[in-house]
Amino acid sequence: MMQPKQRLVPAMTSLPRPLFSRHEALAPGSWTEEHTHPWCQFSYASSGVLGVRTAMGDYVAPPHFAVWVPPGVPHQVLNRGRAEMRSLYVAPEVASALPDECCVMEMSPLAAELVQRVGELPVEYDQQGPAGRLVAVLLDELAVLRRGGFRLPLPKDRRLVAICNALQEGPADPRSLNDWARHVGASERTLARLFVKETGLGFGLWRQRLRLVLSLDALQAGVGVTEVAMAHGYESPSAFIAAFRGLFGVTPGGLRGG
Numbered sequence: 001m002m003q004p005k006q007r008l009v010p011a012m013t014s015l016p017r018p019l020f021s022r023h024e025a026l027a028p029g030s031w032t033e034e035h036t037h038p039w040c041q042f043s044y045a046s047s048g049v050l051g052v053r054t055a056m057g058d059y060v061a062p063p064h065f066a067v068w069v070p071p072g073v074p075h076q077v078l079n080r081g082r083a084e085m086r087s088l089y090v091a092p093e094v095a096s097a098l099p100d101e102c103c104v105m106e107m108s109p110l111a112a113e114l115v116q117r118v119g120e121l122p123v124e125y126d127q128q129g130p131a132g133r134l135v136a137v138l139l140d141e142l143a144v145l146r147r148g149g150f151r152l153p154l155p156k157d158r159r160l161v162a163i164c165n166a167l168q169e170g171p172a173d174p175r176s177l178n179d180w181a182r183h184v185g186a187s188e189r190t191l192a193r194l195f196v197k198e199t200g201l202g203f204g205l206w207r208q209r210l211r212l213v214l215s216l217d218a219l220q221a222g223v224g225v226t227e228v229a230m231a232h233g234y235e236s237p238s239a240f241i242a243a244f245r246g247l248f249g250v251t252p253g254g255l256r257g258g
Contacts, residue, residue: 005030007077015039017127018091019135021119026050026085031078040090040098041069042142044107044115048083049216052076054102057153057199062216062248062255064107065148068099075102081217086115090139097143104148111145114138149247152213153206155198159184159191164210171211172233177203207233212247215240219252228252 007030010022026048034053043050044066052059052067053076059067069075071092077085090098107115118138125131155161163180167173177195180203181188195203211232218228229240244252 007032009033009035012037012089015089015091016123017125017135018094019118019139020089020123021115021121022087022089023119024085024087026079026083028079028081032076034074034076036072036074037089038071038092040071040092040095041075042088042090042105043067043069043077044086044088044112046084046086046112047220048081048085049079049220050083050085051078051080052102053078053154056102057151058213059102059104060150060152060213060216061104061148062150062220064112065150066105066107066145068103068105070100070102073102081221086119088115088118088138094139097139099147102151104150105142105145106148108141108145111138111141114141148249150213152209153199153201155194157194157198159186160194160198163191164206167207167210168214171207171214172231174233208243209247212244215244215252216255219255225252 005027007024007026009032043052043061045061045063047063049063050061050067052061052069054069054073061067114134114137118135121131121134125135155164162184175183177191178188181191184191192203195201195206199206201209211234215228215232218231219225225241226237229237232240234240234243241251248255
């Protein structure tokens with residue numbers, strides 16, 4: 001079995017220009033240590049599925065989506081399957097029109113093309129010439145992108161963490177909250193209250209969101225919808241598709257372009 005591979009965070013203390021572009025091919029299971037930087041980060045999944053973990057939860061970007069991280073936010077970048085990531089590091093002084101909290105952003109065709117074009121510029125591009133104007137257009141386009149709802153809030157209570165970790169490993173686990181209460185030594189009422197308090201979601205909704213988020217990698221790998229549905233705790237493909245559409249706004253086939 002391939003072991004997860006740590007990726008090193010670039011050792012940069014400042015940006016050579018207000019916008020700096022990087023492109024990486026990520027091996028399955030790669031991850032970074034938690035880190036911060038004084039600039040914004042825009043991580044775009046041109047293929048595969050990216051994940052960004054913060055204290056507020058996991059932000060997931062399937063193809064044609066991106067994760068926005070403001071400056072100073074501790075985060076990790078990780079992926080379960082193979083992925084292509086285009087990252088933009090953006091100086092705060094040119095990002096005033098962009099969100100001030102972490103979020104998932106839905107890429108427009110124009111934004112995707114601009115990210116590609118800006119990635120071809122020299123590192124120290126001419127800020128006063130055509131390259132600088134191209135960067136300005138990209139920043140304007142990023143500012144109007146729609147937000148996606150691909151965030152999985154994570155709890156901090158040790159009992160909830162134990163449950164959530166187990167479900168991350170086995171999303172099809174059918175145990176009820178009462179079953180989990182006996183497993184972690186707490187009452188069902190206590191766990192139900194804590195789930196809402198710490199994640200904003202009831203246990204059932206949290207588990208459904210987890211299952212749907214985890215299904216993205218298998219779908220991107222080409223696994224059939226029926227197999228993905230069964231592996232992630234759904235009794236039928238139709239139930240899975242309905243839940244998937246409810247969270248992501250498209251069917252599984254629509255998300256992967258099928």
